[in-house]
Amino acid sequence: MAFEGLTEKLSAAFKKLRGKGRLSEADVKEAMREIRLALLEADVSYKVVKQFIAQVTEKAVGADVLEALSPAQMIIKIVNQELTDLMGGTSAKLEIASKPPTIVMMVGLQGAGKTTNCAKLAGLMKKQNGKRPLLAACDIYRPAAIKQLEVVGQQLDLPVFQMGQANPVDIAKAAIAHAKEHGNDMVFLDTAGRLHVDEELMDELRAIKAAVEPTEILLVVDAMIGQDAVNAAKAFDDALDIDGVVLTKLDGDARGGAALSIKAVTGKPIKFVGVGEKLDQIEVFHPDRMASRILG
Ligand code: GDP
Numbered sequence: 001m002a003f004e005g006l007t008e009k010l011s012a013a014f015k016k017l018r019g020k021g022r023l024s025e026a027d028v029k030e031a032m033r034e035i036r037l038a039l040l041e042a043d044v045s046y047k048v049v050k051q052f053i054a055q056v057t058e059k060a061v062g063a064d065v066l067e068a069l070s071p072a073q074m075i076i077k078i079v080n081q082e083l084t085d086l087m088g089g090t091s092a093k094l095e096i097a098s099k100p101p102t103i104v105m106m107v108g109l110q111g112a113g114k115t116t117n118c119a120k121l122a123g124l125m126k127k128q129n130g131k132r133p134l135l136a137a138c139d140i141y142r143p144a145a146i147k148q149l150e151v152v153g154q155q156l157d158l159p160v161f162q163m164g165q166a167n168p169v170d171i172a173k174a175a176i177a178h179a180k181e182h183g184n185d186m187v188f189l190d191t192a193g194r195l196h197v198d199e200e201l202m203d204e205l206r207a208i209k210a211a212v213e214p215t216e217i218l219l220v221v222d223a224m225i226g227q228d229a230v231n232a233a234k235a236f237d238d239a240l241d242i243d244g245v246v247l248t249k250l251d252g253d254a255r256g257g258a259a260l261s262i263k264a265v266t267g268k269p270i271k272f273v274g275v276g277e278k279l280d281q282i283e284v285f286h287p288d289r290m291a292s293r294i295l296g
Pocket of ligand 1: 249276277281
């Protein structure tokens, strides 16, 4: 599972504190050093770590931990709260358009899990919110993409709209018209990805955005690529002003850096997490639960 190394290192730091009873200033300093190293090793960006440690230290001083009856417990509570805040505090909902259909544009680099998560998220909306989503195949470059969307759509009993290799802007517009005609209250646009962020890709995505004015633009990023996921999030946000992130492959051995840095670096929340290859393995992201999980 993700975060294993981070959880282990943080536990070790806290265990040392717990063993001490009363704490000295040096004990707290040492604990902060260990937490800092644990976060850096988990691939959390340097700036984010620095700010995080400063905040935890400030709160610990403010709370008079050295005078407290159970100082270690107090520090753990502060770290838990700060981790939660770092990831956005509360869980961020998917916005629903006041006038249907809600248009969700899914973007991301190739292999991040865009196509799969289009279906996963549509399936979740159908199951939990009684929605009637339509999937739209706007990735015309990867030959297997349309077929793949049809396969996952079929597995979840979701309709898929496709126009072969037509212009992606036209496909998106036609998909929305189709949804209106057929009573689909949500449309998920599976857009093209590339191996790297490039201007041509961004231009196409900007054109789709301008044409359909999506309710939400969700970026799908792979947690396994750590800092690169954060860089991708920054690039996509700069180009498209995204609304949130779907962080996939948290079932792998991701170190945690992406989950912990994305909100701080882009200002945009993680809304959902992918936790397995199966089509129902997607969850609403809860910062508080994730923080507790990280702390073990
Ligand atoms: P795309 O190129 O961005 O559309 O990526 P795909 O949707 O084709 O996904 C790439 C691979 O990642 C597929 O094999 C998916 O099954 C896999 N995948 C997607 N989400 C998850 C996840 O949350 N966990 C795991 N383990 N695999 C995932």
